[in-house]
Amino acid sequence: MFTPDADGDTTPVGGPDDDLIQLLTPDGERVHHESYSARVDHLDTEALQSLYRDMVMVRRFDTEATSLQRHGELGLWPPCLGQEAAQVGSGRALGVRDYVFPSYRELGVAWTRGVDLRKTLHLFRGEDHGGWDPAEHNFHLYTLVIGAHTLHATGYAMGIQRDGDVGTGNPDRDRAAVAYFGDGATAQGDVNEALTFAAVNDAPVVFFCQNNQWAISEPAQQQSRVPLFHRGRGFGVPSVRVDGNDVLASHAVMLEALERARSGGGPTFIEAVTYRMGAHTTSDDPTKYRTRAEEEMWRRRDPIDRLHALLVREGESEQFFTELEAETEQFGAEIREYCRAIAAPGTERMFEHVYASENPQVSADRAWLAEYEEGFATEEASA
Amino acid sequence: MSTTVESSTERITLGKAINLGLRRAMERDPKVMLMGEDIGPLGGVFRVTDGLQKDFGSERVVDTPLAESGIVGTAIGLAVAGYRPVCEIQFDGFIFPAFNQITTQLAKMHYRSRGAVHVPVVIRVPYGGGIGAVEHHSESPEVLFAHTPGLRVITPATPADAFTMIQQAIASPDPVLFFEPKARYWDKAEVDVSATDSAIGGGDGLNTARVARPGTDVTVVAYGPAVATALRAAAAAEADGISLEVIDLRAVSPIDFPTIAASVRRTGRLVVVHEAPTFLGAGGEIAARITEECFYHLEAPVLRVGGFHTPYPVSKIEEEYLPNLDRVLHAVDTVLSH
Ligand SMILES: Cc1ncc(C[n+]2csc(CCOP(=O)(O)OP(=O)(O)O)c2C)c(N)n1
Numbered sequence: 001m002f003t004p005d006a007d008g009d010t011t012p013v014g015g016p017d018d019d020l021i022q023l024l025t026p027d028g029e030r031v032h033h034e035s036y037s038a039r040v041d042h043l044d045t046e047a048l049q050s051l052y053r054d055m056v057m058v059r060r061f062d063t064e065a066t067s068l069q070r071h072g073e074l075g076l077w078p079p080c081l082g083q084e085a086a087q088v089g090s091g092r093a094l095g096v097r098d099y100v101f102p103s104y105r106e107l108g109v110a111w112t113r114g115v116d117l118r119k120t121l122h123l124f125r126g127e128d129h130g131g132w133d134p135a136e137h138n139f140h141l142y143t144l145v146i147g148a149h150t151l152h153a154t155g156y157a158m159g160i161q162r163d164g165d166v167g168t169g170n171p172d173r174d175r176a177a178v179a180y181f182g183d184g185a186t187a188q189g190d191v192n193e194a195l196t197f198a199a200v201n202d203a204p205v206v207f208f209c210q211n212n213q214w215a216i217s218e219p220a221q222q223q224s225r226v227p228l229f230h231r232g233r234g235f236g237v238p239s240v241r242v243d244g245n246d247v248l249a250s251h252a253v254m255l256e257a258l259e260r261a262r263s264g265g266g267p268t269f270i271e272a273v274t275y276r277m278g279a280h281t282t283s284d285d286p287t288k289y290r291t292r293a294e295e296e297m298w299r300r301r302d303p304i305d306r307l308h309a310l311l312v313r314e315g316e317s318e319q320f321f322t323e324l325e326a327e328t329e330q331f332g333a334e335i336r337e338y339c340r341a342i343a344a345p346g347t348e349r350m351f352e353h354v355y356a357s358e359n360p361q362v363s364a365d366r367a368w369l370a371e372y373e374e375g376f377a378t379e380e381a382s383a
Numbered sequence: 384m385s386t387t388v389e390s391s392t393e394r395i396t397l398g399k400a401i402n403l404g405l406r407r408a409m410e411r412d413p414k415v416m417l418m419g420e421d422i423g424p425l426g427g428v429f430r431v432t433d434g435l436q437k438d439f440g441s442e443r444v445v446d447t448p449l450a451e452s453g454i455v456g457t458a459i460g461l462a463v464a465g466y467r468p469v470c471e472i473q474f475d476g477f478i479f480p481a482f483n484q485i486t487t488q489l490a491k492m493h494y495r496s497r498g499a500v501h502v503p504v505v506i507r508v509p510y511g512g513g514i515g516a517v518e519h520h521s522e523s524p525e526v527l528f529a530h531t532p533g534l535r536v537i538t539p540a541t542p543a544d545a546f547t548m549i550q551q552a553i554a555s556p557d558p559v560l561f562f563e564p565k566a567r568y569w570d571k572a573e574v575d576v577s578a579t580d581s582a583i584g585g586g587d588g589l590n591t592a593r594v595a596r597p598g599t600d601v602t603v604v605a606y607g608p609a610v611a612t613a614l615r616a617a618a619a620a621e622a623d624g625i626s627l628e629v630i631d632l633r634a635v636s637p638i639d640f641p642t643i644a645a646s647v648r649r650t651g652r653l654v655v656v657h658e659a660p661t662f663l664g665a666g667g668e669i670a671a672r673i674t675e676e677c678f679y680h681l682e683a684p685v686l687r688v689g690g691f692h693t694p695y696p697v698s699k700i701e702e703e704y705l706p707n708l709d710r711v712l713h714a715v716d717t718v719l720s721h
Contacts, residue, residue, distance in 0.1 A: 123517060126699045126701075128697060145480075187448035187450040217421045217424060223448045288424060289425055345700055347700050349697070349700060350693050350704060351691070354693045362692050365692050369703070372710070
């Protein structure tokens with residue numbers, strides 16, 4: 001089991017973190033890395049502020065949604081609390097033409113794609129099975145069946161390849177596909193088949209695994225005996241392990257992986273080591289399976305605090321933080337208002353889009369229900 | 384001193400009844416083992432396996448990797464090695480990664496080996512709607528398995544049945560899909576928890592339907608989550624002077640046609656209720672068979688009340704998708720108007 005030692009530290013799956021790529025320490029100090037520093041060295045205060053704002057806004061949204069669920073406005077919510085750096089860092093590396101296949105807590109990635117986060121509420125309010133148009137921001141609908149979408153991402157990448165949108169050297173043309181999934185997902189057959197297809201086809205796809213340590217109640221050790229990024233290697237896919245609570249490192253490794261994919265170098269597997277600080281979903285009770293001490297240890301590695309520390313270190317003014325605080329307050333109010341205003345769909349919604357063409361079976365059922373409901377209306381009128 | 388076994392009843396939920404049934408089966412046979420996602424310290428997302436790992440250890444209550452094909456596939460191997468694995472699939476919508484193992488392997492191994500190989504695997508699946516869940520968490524795929532020869536498909540509707548049927552499923556030499564009506568997990572009733580081994584039998588209890596409520600005017604056949612709906616309809620109909628006989632099928636494969644036919648010969652009318660889509664569903668099979676067998680006794684066509692030919696809708700409108708009280712009564716009125 002995943003028990004912290006005396007210092008509250010934990011050993012990740014498969015051994016110590018020797019390979020972990022880190023560019024920003026938990027204390028907010030920049031560290032040099034031979035291969036990756038160059039990718040983020042140019043980020044100035046403004047760029048860092050912008051990454052910080054992204055993470056803070058995403059966390060605010062997440063906190064608001066969690067509380068909306070508690071107030072009965074949502075049926076369920078899967079918090080991404082603690083995973084903001086992995087998501088924002090990697091998401092900000094994406095180009096507009098790249099296409100993302102998310103799981104179901106990829107709020108930070110959605111934000112970097114420009115998706116109106118409020119649209120993610122529809123699914124969890126039980127009002128829609130999606131909530132946004134995937135084509136609008138190249139951000140696919142959430143996938144709730146674990147790992148299924150890693151195959152979709154791989155297939156999409158094979159499509160890009162066939163379209164000749166890989167390795168042309170034209171930055172406006174070359175593109176890639178990305179699948180986001182969890183540590184537990186790596187045990188699924190689909191994910192392993194996706195890695196096989198991606199590898200043998202040199203498909204321009206990035207597998208971004210957020211190892212948030214838990215698959216509901218099961219620690220990552222119960223899914224794997226090797227570090228998760230070794231999974232990729234087993235398929236012949238270049239693989240890296242990155243500190244997922246380090247927004248700079250997450251950004252840098254994703255930039256590299258996307259560059260490889262777009263230039264025709266094939267797939268990459270990234271394991272972002274992070275932590276799900278909240279519950280798996282609002283239906284889950286983490287006190288049943290993990291310790292306070294472990295949660296405490298990860299709280300000390302909070303991805304937002306870490307960038308905060310760097311900004312302060314670099315002389316960021318209080319004003320920036322106060323203004324941002326005001327902005328999040330405003331954002332919170334908008335989220336609540338939007339959520340409460342989502343109206344329940346009419347029953348006819350049930351029959352829409354079952355097929356893309358006219359279908360007699362659906363039409364008959366739709367007509368039957370309409371007539372049946374009409375009958376009630378008539379009864380009431382005559383009563 | 385007298386040694387008569389006192390029958391001891393407890394008022395428990397359907398979920399707890401399955402928990403107790405699993406416990407009894409594990410006590411009875413050391414080869415019984417449980418496997419699934421989050422079934423250990425967490426006790427499953429519905430807490431059906433609560434406390435079992437603590438008492439039987441992690442060798443017998445196994446938290447598996449997140450891989451349904453792996454769960455069922457290894458359960459098959461374990462069964463071949465002489466174990467009696469009981470797999471938990473976390474939600475109905477997540478059984479499909481295991482569909483291949485269930486339908487191409489589990490269902491056929493006994494047949495292919497001409498009886499030489501036994502695969503007494505039980506697969507527990509919380510299923511059905513009514514809990515306001517997001518997509519893939521409310522599905523009714525039972526007929527996909529019932530359509531596959533070699534599998535038994537059963538579903539309890541009451542805590543008492545849940546307690547015995549899970550033990551019968553485990554005792555059965557055949558593979559059993561044990562569908563648990565998740566909306567009824569919290570329903571409470573008296574259960575005789577002293578039921579002896581002989582009451583469990585060798586799994587032959589799995590063929591018999593139960594008359595849940597006797598009646599004379601219309602036979603209503605339901606199973607799993609729909610039984611409670613049918614019973615509420617019967618209570619409502621009674622107020623209007625209509626007597627419904629409610630049959631709880633218990634098994635969707637095989638279906639107990641004799642019990643249904645005997646009832647229909649008396650009532651002359653039949654309504655079948657289930658949550659799964661009516662199109663090519665269990666209701667269609669029952670309607671056809673009963674029409675064949677009871678043609679001269681039927682006063683009206685057999686009607687079906689079930690899901691529409693659409694994927695399970697979003698939870699805000701699932702009440703309109705599910706066969707509710709009004710739709711059952713509407714069908715009853717219709718068959719009576721003939
Ligand atoms: C095929 C499938 N099996 C089971 C589930 C139920 N389930 C939902 S999330 C989850 C854990 C996922 O863990 P992980 O892949 O690590 O991702 P995380 O939620 O931690 O981000 C499980 C078992 C599912 N959604 N799909």
